[in-house]
Amino acid sequence: MKRDERGGAASVGGLTGVTRGLWVEEPAVRYRLPDPVRTAAVRAVLVASVTLVEAMVALLATLADSWLAFPMVVAAIASTVGATWAVLDVWVTRQVWNQRHGVxxxxxxxxxxxxxxxxxxxxxxxxxxxxxxxxxxxxARRPGRAAPRARAGHRPRHAPHSPALR
Incomplete structure (x- = not known):
């Protein structure tokens, strides 16, 4: 894109050629997450980042042959379980929200x-x-109207052929 096509380029006389505002609204491609799901996602990101920091400290302490290496490895393993739980919490919270509120x-x-x-x-x-x-x-219930009678000598359509009816 050329500098003049952006609309924000300075003209020769200064900033008089700026036609575009400072803030341009663009439609969101995806909708915002519901509050409970977003809260669970933020919690999962924080737990995962703490887990990564603990793993890095455990690695560095192991390389430095420090006494802190073993406790940090144990803490990193425990945090990995916690981070997995937090990610599952995001998934479950999203499913529950979808079922309750209907997407x-x-x-x-x-x-x-x-x-x-x-x-x-x-x-x-x-x-x-x-x-x-x-x-x-x-x-059928109306008074004064009789049910239709069979005509004399008329045989019903599905009656058996018997000599008595003829």
Whole structure:
């Protein structure tokens, strides 16, 4: 990029050509972590950095043949276990937060919308079927209307062929 294209280049007469502000807002590529997850992550970074410092001190004390070498090696091993625990804590905290608060991502929200539409369609179909059954039951219960009678000499469609019915 050339110096003049940046917009912040000084002109011949001084700083009169500056068109861009001091602070330029750019959209975030990723969203910010939730507070509990961020707290666990900061804790994990601090524990891991202390572990690295202890390991370095243990190495240097061992090379210097100091009496501090053995206690520092033991402390570094214990801190490694603690750092592993802290990293697992970040992972578990993130999973718990996602389950409790529900992360809306495009694929899952689309699937959720489709599921909601399917449920609504099934509910509407069940309601229509119930209404139809109510209408049939209501027609059968109405006074003054007799049930349809079989015509004389008419055999039901699925009746067995017997000489008595002919």
């Amino acid at each position: 809306v991502s495009v694929p899952s929200s689309t699937a959720r919308r489709l599921r909601r539409e399917r449920r609504a369609a099934r509910r509407a179909a069940r309601e229509a079927q119930r209404e139809e059954e109510r209408a049939i039951r209501g027609a």
